[in-house]
Amino acid sequence: MKQENVLHTWRTSELRYLVCPDGPEVAEEIRRVVPAHRLDYDAAQGVWRIRGLLWLSLKHALLEELRLGPVREYDSRADYMREVHGQTLPDESVARDACETLFLMPEAPRAVMEAAYRALAKTYHPDRSGDARQMMAINRARATILAVEAS
Numbered sequence: 001m002k003q004e005n006v007l008h009t010w011r012t013s014e015l016r017y018l019v020c021p022d023g024p025e026v027a028e029e030i031r032r033v034v035p036a037h038r039l040d041y042d043a044a045q046g047v048w049r050i051r052g053l054l055w056l057s058l059k060h061a062l063l064e065e066l067r068l069g070p071v072r073e074y075d076s077r078a079d080y081m082r083e084v085h086g087q088t089l090p091d092e093s094v095a096r097d098a099c100e101t102l103f104l105m106p107e108a109p110r111a112v113m114e115a116a117y118r119a120l121a122k123t124y125h126p127d128r129s130g131d132a133r134q135m136m137a138i139n140r141a142r143a144t145i146l147a148v149e150a151s
Helices: 024-033 055-065 077-085 092-101 110-124 132-150
Strands: 007-011 015-019 039-042 047-051 071-074
Touching: 007 055, 007 077, 015 077, 024 039, 024 055, 071 077, 092 132, 110 132
Parallel strands: 007 071
Antiparallel strands: 007 015, 015 047, 039 047
């Protein structure tokens, strides 16, 4: 499991993810450094999501002001889950294929994924004279994306 004062982080194209020790002083420091419109917290996963180029100033504040550290940077969430929690996520190429099946960008929000799924289901559902094989592929793609999101 994660050590008490270690900051775990990884980055996608638009977001920096941060897993850090719980506590009001940590949350207060993050909110002090990062503007509210560039920050949100996913309580279910215990992850802060930061938009923009604020990581270096936040890193400095957390390390210097609160004496947290060390910082462990990972290439992806899958690497973080594997190293810290001993869990593996579905292969990234499988997730990419699922996104392609639903005609989505990999970083598409869940609401967009659900809308794409519904639109394709209306077209390919067998009850509407659609292709049953295509509908099965659409269902598998949705399940894969939800599995990656949930873990």
